[in-house]
Amino acid sequence: MKKSYRAVRMERHHKRFGSGGLNLVSLMDIFTILVFFLLVNSSTVQQLPSSKAVKLPESTAQQLPEETVIVLVNNEQILVQGRVIATVANVLKNEDAIIPELLAEMKFQSQNSWQPETANEEEEGLDVTVMGDKKIPYKLLRKILSTLSQANYTNISMAVMKRSESKSAGR
Incomplete structure (x- = not known):
């Protein structure tokens, strides 16, 4: 059977220019970038919020931090979850052993806690992390x-x- 003029012309055209194909290089680049993005952003390391106003003491602790309520104490303020609760000067002036503003905030945090409710919560107590500057007075920490x-x-x-x-090996 003889091919039509159009079929012969199309066959010649496909031989010269080739058939259209999918460029996989660009697609693989996109997926590689996506994989690296997901690897970087899905780390399991828990990090505490950093603050330039707080210089933490050094230790050889090996345990990683857990996600808990964070009380941050520097030389000027006491913060809970980033909100200013009281000033250090007012707390040190007061002779009471309890800080009323902090007590009210911590009770509020325990009511709105994201921690799972357990039957033994009253016996076990709740978790909190204290980030205190290494130069705060012991009276304040107590x-x-x-x-x-x-x-x-x-x-x-x-x-x-x-x-x-290197520091711990020298001591």
């Missing part, structure tokens, strides 16, 4: 800890900076 225990936050973690291996 008031904060007694206020936290009064608000049923008994699992208290102190945030520290991990000491580098």
Whole structure:
């Protein structure tokens, strides 16, 4: 059977220019970038919020931080979850062992807690992380800890900076 003039012309055209295809290089570049993005943003390492106003003490602690309520204490303010609760000067002036503003905020945090409710919560207590500057007075730290225990936050973690291996080997 003889081919028509149009069929012969189309056959010649396809031989010269080739058939259209899918460019996989660009598609693979996009997927590679997507994989790297997902790997970078899905890390399992928990990091505490950093603050230039707080210099944490150094330690050789190996345990990673958990997601808890964070009480940040610097030389000027006491913050809970980033909100200013009280000033250090007012707390140190007051002779009470309990900080009323902190107690009220911690009770509010425990009511709005994202932690799972358990039947033994009253016995076990709640979790909290204290990020205190290494130069805050012990009197202030003692008031904060007694206020936290009064608000049923008994699992208290102190945030520290991990000491580098070269420093810890020399000691």
